Amino acid sequence: MSFKKAWAAGLLCAVLVVSTACGGAGSSDGGDKAELSTALVTDTGGLNDESFNQISWAGLQQAEKELNADIAYLESKRDEDYVPNLTKFARDGRDITWGIGFKFEKALPEVANQFPDAKFGIVDTNLGGDIPENVVAVTFKEEEGSFLMGVIAGSMTKTDKVGFIGGVTSPLIKKFEAGFTAGVKSANPDAKVVPAYAESFNDVSKGRSLAANMYNDGVDVIYHAAGGVGKGLFDEVKTREQGKYWAIGVDMDQSKLAPDHTLSSMIKRVDVAVFDIVKDLKEGKFEGGKQVELSLADDGVDIAENTDKHVPEDVLKTVDEYKQKIIDGEIEVPATEKELKAFLK
Numbered sequence: 001m002s003f004k005k006a007w008a009a010g011l012l013c014a015v016l017v018v019s020t021a022c023g024g025a026g027s028s029d030g031g032d033k034a035e036l037s038t039a040l041v042t043d044t045g046g047l048n049d050e051s052f053n054q055i056s057w058a059g060l061q062q063a064e065k066e067l068n069a070d071i072a073y074l075e076s077k078r079d080e081d082y083v084p085n086l087t088k089f090a091r092d093g094r095d096i097t098w099g100i101g102f103k104f105e106k107a108l109p110e111v112a113n114q115f116p117d118a119k120f121g122i123v124d125t126n127l128g129g130d131i132p133e134n135v136v137a138v139t140f141k142e143e144e145g146s147f148l149m150g151v152i153a154g155s156m157t158k159t160d161k162v163g164f165i166g167g168v169t170s171p172l173i174k175k176f177e178a179g180f181t182a183g184v185k186s187a188n189p190d191a192k193v194v195p196a197y198a199e200s201f202n203d204v205s206k207g208r209s210l211a212a213n214m215y216n217d218g219v220d221v222i223y224h225a226a227g228g229v230g231k232g233l234f235d236e237v238k239t240r241e242q243g244k245y246w247a248i249g250v251d252m253d254q255s256k257l258a259p260d261h262t263l264s265s266m267i268k269r270v271d272v273a274v275f276d277i278v279k280d281l282k283e284g285k286f287e288g289g290k291q292v293e294l295s296l297a298d299d300g301v302d303i304a305e306n307t308d309k310h311v312p313e314d315v316l317k318t319v320d321e322y323k324q325k326i327i328d329g330e331i332e333v334p335a336t337e338k339e340l341k342a343f344l345k
Contacts, residue, residue: 034070036282038063040098040274041085042075045201049228051251052270056100056123059274066275067282082107090115096281098123098274101201102172108135119286121277123270124172126291133289138273140294142172143179143335144326145266145301146225149248150183151322152264152307153221154191155315156246163214165207165233166197167226171336173197176225176250176266178340179333185344187318194219198229207232215245221263223248234258246310253304264307269300297327 038060042053063069072094074085082104089097090111097118099108102125112120112132120135131137153162164180166173181193194214198206207229211222215236222237224230230250234257237247242260249255249265273294280286294300308316325331334340 035068036095036278037070037072037093038096038098038278038281039072039074039089039092039094040100041082041089041104042073043082043101043103043201043227044076044078045101045227046075047073049202050231050254050257051227052123052268053100053227055252055268055270056098056274059271060098060278062271062275063278067279069278069282079103083111086111086120087114090118090120093118095119096121096278096286100124102170103168119281119288121274123274126293129291131289131291135288136277136286137291138270138277138294139291140268140270140300141175141296141333141335142225142266142268142301143175143182143333144296145268145303146176146179146223147183147186147326147331147333148303148319148323149223149264149266150180150185150193151187151319152183152303152311152315153180153223153246153248154184154187155318156263156311157188157191157221158244159218159220160188160191161218161220162191162193163211163219163222164193164195165210165214165222165224165226165229166195167201167229168199169197173225174337175335176223178335178337180223181340182334182343183322186322198226200229201227203229204232204235208236211236211247215240220244221246221248223250223266225250225266230254231257234262237261249304253306255304255306255309263310265304267302267304269294269302273300296323 047053060071064071098121100123105125108122112135123138126137126139164177184191184193196210211233224233233247238258246263248263251268254265255262334343
């Protein structure tokens with residue numbers, strides 16, 4: 001499977017306004033001639049999270065357009081909704097059903113084992129390596145993209161104090177924090193990284209409160225990996241002095257949330273991964289029981305294309321230099337607290 005392709009069309013779908021129906025369900029009928037059917041179940045962040053749920057749906061929208069797929073979604077209002085929502089699509093006979101986010105790591109294998117003839121995909125976890133034969137797990141080297149965000153933050157801070165807002169404390173989100181901190185310290189050894197966790201992916205008010213506290217305490221650049229919580233960061237930074245306080249987004253280009261206050265976003269090509277796997281299924285090339293991990297070298301993670309709007313050329317040059325070193329294997333980006341401590345020695 002090649003992920004180095006013209007992914008931009010799929011990414012553009014993500015900026016479309018996504019409407020949700022009552023009860024948290026929706027579909028886009030591929031018509032009588034639909035050649036396959038696919039669906040996704042969101043985590044509690046919802047479809048309009050301006051993050052990985054929304055970008056995943058963009059991948060299915062692209063499948064509808066280019067593969068003549070019938071697509072549908074269900075929004076999970078609470079964790080207890082995961083199993084029934086996945087089960088509904090399996091019983092409906094969907095060709096492949098997606099669980100979006102690591103919070104599905106218990107529910108999705110349970111349902112996949114109950115429906116061995118159905119196929120499933122999961123994003124952001126490899127299920128501890130125990131992947132059922134009818135499941136494909138898509139993961140990313142978020143630490144590599146986050147490292148580049150750290151280089152930008154470390155280079156742009158005027159106070160030598162930058163912040164990180166995480167969603168739920170977990171190995172996945174710690175990858176973002178570790179990579180970001182390593183990037184900050186590489187670009188600016190004097191800079192301090194202040195982390196905080198919302199323990200949520202949808203509490204916008206908590207995100208705004210955490211951001212306000214950081215900015216009030218001297219932080220001038222904040223990177224988030226918190227799903228819908230991140231909306232609170234952008235709500236807060238827009239109230240601050242332009243050119244003095246900055247935010248950095250995640251998963252998709254989030255600059256539209258605060259155009260004059262966003263330095264960059266760490267892009268995860270979830271839409272491309274979802275589309276390509278659905279395409280493989282249509283072509284009879286689906287490979288279950290395996291993990292697909294995407295990195296900087298695969299174009300699986302990167303910086304937003306419009307980063308040059310607020311980030312000067314010399315900083316972008318530095319980012320490109322670090323990016324190439326990571327791709328060439330000269331820098332191994334830490335993904336855990338233990339690896340970060342070793343990296344910073």
